[in-house]
Amino acid sequence: MRAAIAIAETNPRLRVAVVSKVYPMRSHTVSAEGGAAGVIAADDSLDEHAYDTISGGDWLCDQDAVDEFVKEAPQELLRLEHWGCPWSRTPEGRIAVRAFGGMQKKRTWFAADKTGFHMLHTLFQTSLKYTSVVRYDEWFVTKLLVDDGRVQGVVAIELMSGKIQPILAKAVILCTGGCGRVFPFTTNASIKTGDGMALAYAAGAPLKDMEFIQYHPTGLPFTGILITEAARAEGGWLLNKDGYRYLQDYNLGTPEPEPVLRSMELGPRDRLSQAFVKEVEKGRAIDGPYGAVVHLDLRHLGRQVIDAKIPFVRELCQKYQNIDPVKELIPVRPVIHYVMGGVHTDIDGATPLAGLYAAGEVACVSINGANRLGSNSLPELLVFGARAGRAAAEYASTQTDPNSSLLAQAEDERRRLERDFLHKTDGAERLATIRTEMQETMEQGAGIYRSGEGLTRAADRLRELQERFRNVAMQDSSRTFNTELTAVLELSFMLDVAESIVHCALRREESRGAHQRTDFTGRDDERFLAHSLNYRNSDGSSRVEYLPVTITRWLPGERVYGR
Amino acid sequence: MSERPTYTPFHPRWYRPPVSTWWWLKRPSSRAFILRELSSIFVAWFVVFFLLLVAAVGRGEAAYQEFLRWATNPGSVLINLVSLLFVVFHAVTWFNLAPRAMVVHIRGKRVPGKLIAASNYGAWVVTSILVAWIILAGSR
């Protein structure tokens, strides 16, 4: 939405099509709770935000991109304020900021604990103002149209009617978000199936740093509902089965009654998730109906603080888990939350494929490196959404109309969809079975801790699942809102993305940020201070290349928390 | 006899459920709503009744006595009793809803809804006492 507004403002004569498989206000940004980082406090500086981001990302961030990001983030957040976003305020009526994991200063803007919801609705509602923005709501994109080395549109299914048709364009921006659904336990919504990544990959654009998958340390088991970091920022404790604040055993500082920035429960997400695995190994976790959990304790905060600062946390626990955090311990476990990697883009959101842009979680600029800090993703989608929008608008203004040969390509795609899925009568494999097996494979092989052996096994399993996918059974041949068709296409996207994750992870023989290898436990700056770029070869196989990280001012150091 | 539904692949045929005349019987809340809408007839009846009274008074003592005789026959009393129940129902639901429409600020603070409802009820009671007092004092 931010990109669409940027295009409309850059060049009002360009016609913008927003193509989405769901209505815009259903997009998954809506679920973000905690906040958006942007420097405004008098005691804070852009350099400190940049340093926190880079050290949090274990020095895999491109520092020029981070510099731009921290500079533009407060501007973008302020612009959103002017568009009506209800940021929480100080008693004097100024923007209030809160502390967040991995950030040394208070710089996280928030709208109670529904920050993403308010940002998305503000953007969506503001976009209605621009008459040049035309929405294709509930259109499912199946393919990028590439001709003459440039991306010139997409093929999409209008779900309501089942019509499969091309939407030609001078430039395409992917804003499709992440791919958490390739894993079994995830905070991600059911729509987060890596569509944009798979589309770009299939069209020849490389995926970058796909091995870096962030676990959020505190999700509810079964539903994967996220308990925001704000619950810990306000003073929540993580306890093992003995009621012990176990993080003190993992070099994350000493327990204090009051929350301390970058220490204990406010350490970075990857460290917290890794500590959970160790606790499970030590047999100090609690056995629940959906596997091991630890407890998040908010009881000492009292009803008033909980209702004033983190009401949504209480609402979620009561409505979806039947637990009242005022009186009870919340069972939590690490859940897949965010993928740092994505479609390789430069600082303007441009991919190496002409005419193709990407912004948000689907893209990898990269400012998140090997581990994203909480509250950096919301400003990221604003900053790079706007940059991609402006860059795409300028590019589109110089382009000629799309070639007519694309229509033939689109026709081929329509025939493929009909032959392989809509008119398919044979097939024995159940869609949901393949999906579940893929998710289990990913959890076992590419979870919090990985090994060469486990990853190789996962790669083999995924190959096998790709084969079995060809034999998937289709029950639904209807044209009208065929959600089995979309589910099967999403599964094919997810299998591609899962393979990319495993391939990149297998080749990175080191431990860095969210990528932890049990067979290569140290960080290896000699060989791997570089981004993985995963390309698709013309024969369908994949290859991984490396691109050096851009380092400007901060040389790689040790990540230190809790001191 | 029923027609085969026409359907072309690219134009979905929507099903528009017909609205039954008795839709409001389905849910308790919509029954309450229709009762409330119905109560306006009885409110109107009281207005008519009052106008007839005024007209009778205007036409002199005889007409007034005639009106009183008519008003005290069991049929009229029954109608008025039912009307009273409906009007009370109307008033109570109205006062309960009033705080939602009226947002009053006193010195920058928003007055809580319960207080607004309470002051409405208070005003109602005071007015009723006032009217009762006028009538009772007048009859003595």
Add this chain to the structure above:
Amino acid sequence: MDDRITLRLARYRPEEEAEPTFEEYEVPCRKDWVVLDGLNYIKDQLDGTLSFRWSCRMGICGSCGMTVNGEPKLTCETFLTDYAPGPVRIEPLQNFPVIRDLIVEMTDFMQKLTTIKPWIVRDEERPLAEGEYRQTPDEMSEYMQYSMCINCMLCYAACPVYSLDPKFIGPAAIALAQRYNLDSRDEGSGERLDILSQHEGIWACTFVGECTEVCPKDVDPAGAIQRYKLDAALTSLKSFLLPWGAR
């Protein structure tokens, strides 16, 4: 723990049938399962042709509104155990055309949403260099409740006025207009009033109050509409009494 419950689902296949039929499926009835989990179980294990919308399963995306035993509900926060021993009747949201199975057509709402100008209207845009608008927590609390709408359409499904007159702009859209009107940063209430004081706007509402009853986010659209009526009446009264005064 592993009890079972029967779901009676409204199915509508436009290519084959002229009107909806009911089909029954038996699903596990677990303590932490909501209606939506039951539907997903059916889609994954029993019948892949069942169509419904869903996304976040945490009551914030607004996709999964359906009619459960006659009441409009978000199916992600409606526990199956509350309906034990069943059967549970699940139908698409009322008052909307049905596209297929449990999916309704809501383009109408999307168009109405644009007509009420749900964005900050300013005579003059404030430059970014001047920083944020000052807005105290009290000023925020004026409109905050009305900004919580997730566009789940339950209020339209519950509104008898909308069912009888589909031109009615409807609860969520009017509440959103009020959200912007009450925002101290906005100067567009006059423009919005011109649109909403038309017949299909606020005056079509007969204050049934059902929209507020069914709202999963406590937005209180009924309250918003009544407040709007009061404001509109006062505005027209003022312009009648003081025709020379600025509006």
